[in-house]
Amino acid sequence: MPLTMENVTYTYQPGGAFQATAIHDVSLHIADGELLALIGHTGSGKSTLAQHLNGLLKPASGRVLLDGQDINLKETDKRDLRFQVGLVFQYPEYQLFEETVEKDIGFGPRNMGLSKDEVDARVRRAMDSVGLVFEEVGQKSPFELSGGQMRRVALAGVLAMTPRILVLDEPTAGLDPRARAYLLKDIQHLHEEGTTVVMISHSMDDVAQLATRIAVLEQGRLVTTGTPEEIFEQFDRLTQMGLDVPQASKLSHLLRDKGVAIPLNYQLEPLADALEQLLKGGACHAQ
Amino acid sequence: MLNDITLGQYYPADSFAHRLDPRTKILLSIVYIVSIFLVKSLFGYIPVVLYLFLTIKVSTVPMGMMVRSIRPLRILLLFTFVLNLFFGTGERILFQWAFLTIRHEGLMNALHFSLRLIFLVTGTSLLTLTTAPVVLTDGLERLVSPLRVIKFPAHEMAMMMTIALRFIPTLVEEAQKIMKAQTARGADFTSGNLKQRTKAMIPLLVPLFISAFRRAGDLAMAMEARCYHGGEGRTRLHVLKFRKDDAIAGISILVLMAVIILVEQWL
Numbered sequence: 001m002p003l004t005m006e007n008v009t010y011t012y013q014p015g016g017a018f019q020a021t022a023i024h025d026v027s028l029h030i031a032d033g034e035l036l037a038l039i040g041h042t043g044s045g046k047s048t049l050a051q052h053l054n055g056l057l058k059p060a061s062g063r064v065l066l067d068g069q070d071i072n073l074k075e076t077d078k079r080d081l082r083f084q085v086g087l088v089f090q091y092p093e094y095q096l097f098e099e100t101v102e103k104d105i106g107f108g109p110r111n112m113g114l115s116k117d118e119v120d121a122r123v124r125r126a127m128d129s130v131g132l133v134f135e136e137v138g139q140k141s142p143f144e145l146s147g148g149q150m151r152r153v154a155l156a157g158v159l160a161m162t163p164r165i166l167v168l169d170e171p172t173a174g175l176d177p178r179a180r181a182y183l184l185k186d187i188q189h190l191h192e193e194g195t196t197v198v199m200i201s202h203s204m205d206d207v208a209q210l211a212t213r214i215a216v217l218e219q220g221r222l223v224t225t226g227t228p229e230e231i232f233e234q235f236d237r238l239t240q241m242g243l244d245v246p247q248a249s250k251l252s253h254l255l256r257d258k259g260v261a262i263p264l265n266y267q268l269e270p271l272a273d274a275l276e277q278l279l280k281g282g283a284c285h286a287q
Numbered sequence: 288m289l290n291d292i293t294l295g296q297y298y299p300a301d302s303f304a305h306r307l308d309p310r311t312k313i314l315l316s317i318v319y320i321v322s323i324f325l326v327k328s329l330f331g332y333i334p335v336v337l338y339l340f341l342t343i344k345v346s347t348v349p350m351g352m353m354v355r356s357i358r359p360l361r362i363l364l365l366f367t368f369v370l371n372l373f374f375g376t377g378e379r380i381l382f383q384w385a386f387l388t389i390r391h392e393g394l395m396n397a398l399h400f401s402l403r404l405i406f407l408v409t410g411t412s413l414l415t416l417t418t419a420p421v422v423l424t425d426g427l428e429r430l431v432s433p434l435r436v437i438k439f440p441a442h443e444m445a446m447m448m449t450i451a452l453r454f455i456p457t458l459v460e461e462a463q464k465i466m467k468a469q470t471a472r473g474a475d476f477t478s479g480n481l482k483q484r485t486k487a488m489i490p491l492l493v494p495l496f497i498s499a500f501r502r503a504g505d506l507a508m509a510m511e512a513r514c515y516h517g518g519e520g521r522t523r524l525h526v527l528k529f530r531k532d533d534a535i536a537g538i539s540i541l542v543l544m545a546v547i548i549l550v551e552q553w554l
Contacts, residue, residue, distance in 0.1 A: 056467050079473050087471040095468040097493035107490065111473030143497070157472060 001067050001164050003030040003053060003085065003196075008062035010048055022048040024220040025062070030165070035187075035197045037207040040217030041242045046200045047090065049217065050167050053198065054085040083112055086163030090170045092154030096142040101127075101153050102134070104142050108161040119160075126160035129193075130186045148179025152186070165196040172206055184209060208232065208246035208266045216241070232266040296356070296412070297419050303532060304346035304417040309426025311533040315540050316414045322544045323406055329398060330554050334546040335406050338539075342410075346417050356412035357405055364401055371397035424448040429527055442518025450506070458499060465494045 005028045012020045023045040030036055030053075038046050051057040052064050055071050055078050064071050071081050089095070098104035102123055109119040124134050130152040137145065142153050151171075158166070171187065172180045188210055191197050201207050207214060207228070214231040216223045218241050224231065231238070232249045239245070245253075248271045255262050262278060265271035304312075326332055343353060357364070375393020382389040415423065428445030435441050466476060469490045476487050 051467070054471060056470060079475065082471055082473055087468075089464065089468045089471070092468065094498055095465055095472075095490075095494050097490045107469075107474075108472040111475070161473065 001084070001196075002032055003165055004028070004065040004068075005049075005052065006063045006065065008049075008052055008059040008064060010045075010052065010057060011060045014060065022220055023052075023217075026217075026220075026222045027062075028215060028222060028225070030196060030198060032196055033191075033194060035191045035199065035210055035212045037211035037214045038198060038200045038217065039202075039204070039207060039214060039243060042202075043219075044217040045220040046217055047169055048220075050087060050169050050198065050200055053165070053167050054082050054087045056087070079111070083108070083161045084163055085165045085167060086158040086161055087167045088155055088158045088169060088171065090173060092157075093142075093147065093150035096150060096154060096157075099141060100139050101132070101142050101145070102138040104153060105156045105160050108157055112161060122160045122162065123156075126156040129159060129190060130156045131182060132156065146179075148175050148182065151175060151179070151183065155183070155186070159190070163195070165198065166190065167198045167200075169200045170202065171199065172201070172203060180206075202244075204232075204244045204246045204249075208248065216243075228266050229264075233264060296352075296415055298346075298348045298352060298416045299419075300347045300417075302345060302347040302417070304342065304413070306532060307417075307536055308527055308529055308533050309418050309422050310430050310527060311529065311536055312414050312418055313423075313426055313430060315536060316411050318540045318544060319410050320407060322540070322547050323403055323410070325544070325547050325551065326403070327551050328554055329395070329402070331547055331550050332402055332406065334543055334550060338543045339406060339410060342413060346413060348413065348416050352416065353409055353412070356416070357408055360404065360408055364404060367404060368397045368401045371400055420452045421449055424452070425525075426527065442521070446518070454499070454502065457502070458495065461498055462491065462495055465491055465498075 005026055008023060008026045009021065010023045012022055026045075026049060028049075038049065040046050048057065052059060055064070055076070058072050066081065066085065069076065071078075096104050098107065105123045105126055106119045109122045114122070123138075127134050127138070132149065132152055137149065137153075142150055145153065155168075155171070168187065172183055175183060184206055187197060187199065191210070197210075199207075199210065211228055213225060214228055215225040216231065216238075223241070224234075232245055235245055235249065235253055246266045248268045249264065249266045252262055252265045252271055252274075256264070260278070262271075262274050265274060307315075323335060326335065343350070372389055372393050373387060375390045375396050377390045377392035379391035380388060381391055381394060418426070424445045427448070428441050431439065431444070432441040466474075470476070472490075474487060474490050476484070476491070478484075479487065
């Protein structure tokens, strides 16, 4: 179920004194099963773009197509669309409202009009896929959980609708390293199970770890898309845009600058392997 | 849906009216309201109209914005006019059709009360159009501060008003965000009957309240960190001072009042 944006432009407060074009002429194709990372500077239009994917925002011009169907036509069932394209906002833990974790996660499925048993089953499955134990936290109030756990409850709340496409807006922002690692693992797991994922992130290390493709936004325009290799190769260009590069890219660049013959790597593991080989080789020479 | 909440309709400019001391403007508004209630005949509104035009001119607020300030009242105005028009008592009948009777007194009353309402609202909205909310509360605090003698919490009241005003845009933004997030989970805020709609507000209101409390806590902490301990001994960055302009404005409103009284006496 591919999702496509065709020449989408969106303007905040059109005609008003504070008119601002948030995204400009963006065309983007999201293929089934990919994990697309959306990167860009603060204010580059990433969140605005994300809200177009499930019809929360309507483009000023251009179209958004799901399975080739324009999602902004009158006859499209917007609610059904939102069950298919799940959107997790930034800091989603601030949307929790129910008395218990179970009820909160069940909010989406209940809105879908599912039977009680089905809602129940989905809540358990969703909790399972984000590593929450139903028996442990299901009956707790979401407000007595830790920040990281609350974030996972919120994520489960969207997952319980079993969306085929999952859009995550800065899922790891403000989490401590351990919670972040857990969450990234959850996302990877979901992706491996076949969910198409669009992830907005500031953390290039997260992106390097997960993404199969990267789209770069700058001042509302889609500057470039490509595989992580292709994108992180453009070290200087990214830095110019005020973006970071993964630690591994930085290190391999620095090493190459110092004359160490090492391939460019954007992930830590392959970089470590390359270094290992190099060091072992060096050790042989010394003998 | 929340976009049409226009609060702090302040019109930023640097005019004679904007530069006046907020206390002057508050007192001016009070005298203006009293003056309007002194008007008994339609002729009495002539000086009011002239004065209003003059102040609008001086304030540089566009006419369009003034008209917009009456718009929320259009239903009330219509009711005032129609009810007075048909339910007047008196001898002189101007128009009669079926059970509808328009009498001279009714017509006069209808005009009188509608005009009074329009002038009241436009005149007082000039106050908020030319005074930033924070400056306004500042002026209010100074005006009521003599009441501290009878233990009236003037500073606390002004501080609460300032904070409330400051948080309105923040909370509106927050509400929009939460609404979108719950919509993404299939919540429906716009359809259904009254009961369903009220229930649909829970997923919006609970997070909104929680966030408001959280922000209040944060703000209290930040204020304490900067040694806020109430109004006692607190100095100000901008000390309010009456100037010559304030005297001129004060005299102008007294002139209006005098003219109204004279007009009412002679007519």
